[in-house]
Amino acid sequence: MKADPLQEGRYLAIALLGGVALVWSTPLLWMIIAAFRPDSGDALNMAALWPNFRPTLANFRDALQSADFARLYVNTVIVCGGILAVQLVTVTLAGFAFARLKFPGQGVLFYAFLLQLMIVPVVLIVPNLVTITHLGLYDTLPGVMAPYFASAFGTFLMRQCFRTIPRDFEEAALVEGASWGQVIWRVLIPLARPGMVAFAIVSVCAHWNEFLWPLMVISKPSHQTLTVGLASFTQGAEGGSQWGVIAAGTFLVAAPLMIAFALFQRQFVNSFLFSGVK
């Protein structure tokens, strides 16, 4: 019997995808293997992907001793959660305004909003820091969060999301005597949930991993976030580095996001599919 060309194409696609997946997962694999490898003082084998079969927790002990991880976790969760909570309110309302309300200069204003995406964050460090200082938020967690309370990306995403919802739903609700607030809260938001979840993932990942801005705002060690705390014991320029401890520390920083993704994988993938974010 002749081989089914469709079937052959399928195998090829799987092989290709497998290859790409391997390339993408290599850093992660290395991190996990290196984190559990005993420190032999052997910088040469640090790049090996072959695990050592006498795994050790010594690297984790060193990493945990090097920084106050409990506090770093709490601070990072407060920052990411606080930013997201405010963002969800602002981007939903702004997205709704751009999607549904008619007002003069709407188009220009929307593109001006999108222009923010083009600005490199580094050039805003000094002006933002001056503003934060005037507000009395220097060296505080709200100071880390404040510049992100409005999000151009989120507004754009929610606008697109609201536009895919047929107007009939809103009109029906209005006919039933609902106010605009009720329309947003009871009709649009439930329908736009996949978009909000997708935005939440992007937002939390971005702020969880952010380094430069928290480094600029925060001075007190007790206000540091995970990335800054990690860098404080792993960075090195003139010498080499202790790879095991770096890997263990990175593992501790990345673990909550990885676990969350593993648990809610299906919901995440679904909301990305619905919202069209890739």
Add this chain to the structure above:
Amino acid sequence: MIHWKTLAAAGALAFGLGQTAQSAQAATNIELYFPVPVQGKLANKMKSLMEAFNKAHPDIDATAVYTGSYDETNLKTRAAIRAGNPPAAVIMSANFILEYQINNEIQPLDPMIKADGMTDKSFMDQYWQALHGNAEFAGHVWAVPFQNSTPLLYLNVKAFKEAGLNPDNPPQTWAEWADAAKKLTKRDGNSVSQYGLMMPGNYDYLGWIVSALDMSNGGQYYNTDFGGEVYYDQPSMLGAVRFMHNLVFKDKVMPQGVTNAKDVSTSFFAGKAAMVVLSTGALSFVRDNMKDNFRVAFLPGHLRHAVAIGGASLMMPKGLSPAKQEAAWTLIKWLTSPKVAGEWSRFTGYFAPNKGAYDLPEMKDFMAQHPNAQVALKQLAYAHPWFATYNTVAVRKALEDQVQAVLSGNETPEKAVKAAQAKADQLMAPYVAQTALKLPD
């Protein structure tokens, strides 16, 4: 040498005098920004130093604030100053200090030195001569050296013996250096199993090494008295860049392209590079990771022996309250005192800038046990200040980009130094226009 306790007491007294209006009981809160340029539990070490300081000075509450790499520390310090929240003291890359002086953002230290009953000269004489240029210029003392390094030549003893060379007699001149590198290079047909020589080609490191080669070739690299001039398009620099080009393309004893510092140290550990150029600050790291015997030597010279200093100094931004200024000065003096500087040096591998550190018994023991650290210290006699200009980082990169192109085989040394000079001149033009070319009407 004045003991640190005396200095601290003087600082505390002066602090007390400046504090008449406020309650004398409350401790002054100050912040020290510190970058992490070496590996290890440096952040923890800094924390324990701060605890010791605060215990000895109940009237001061100092916090060590980790601020990233040298470049990030620079960024954060500048942003904090502009936002009106200057830290009391910063451990700043020594060649960035000039820009703070140009921008008028740094506190000259002379008044405090004078209040301690010292002159600028007697104060700076506590530190190695080579460190003065980056700390004392334009008529004032701006910074106090804290941790310093120079580039060193590291040799694999076994590879030297196998090649019939004597590791006790390391190459002294460029001719001997190139010759040894040829003998140390092992080839299998077209591939090289052991390179004779490797040096880091990544940003920052490369500029530092090229400046050492340029200075060894009689060059000056930059104008030590005016931040608007560099000497890239000069015979001394051209010779240095040609020498690097020859090592890669004529003698083929150094790999082509840009090798970063971590690859250089890893190749040295693996026996894939018989000689490497690395910082004295990497000494502890190499000692911990090198299985074969190794030795360090002066960087070979051509017209003379010369290297540039690297490392960081303590500086104090402008705009601090008198109380904070006094507290910061007390902290700076404590951190740079012989005892603390020596402890930091043994922990990190940097040499201690304060000469007095080497008179202490614990330091004498350490030096006796570590002959390589002695070589690093002796090379200081041949060290020059680190390049510092207006817009230092960009001006440095103008040269580094071109030298990287030469090492990759995309540019000739002649064109490279010309292009680097043109770019650097363009970068410094605004400053030059405001200073050297701003003439009376």
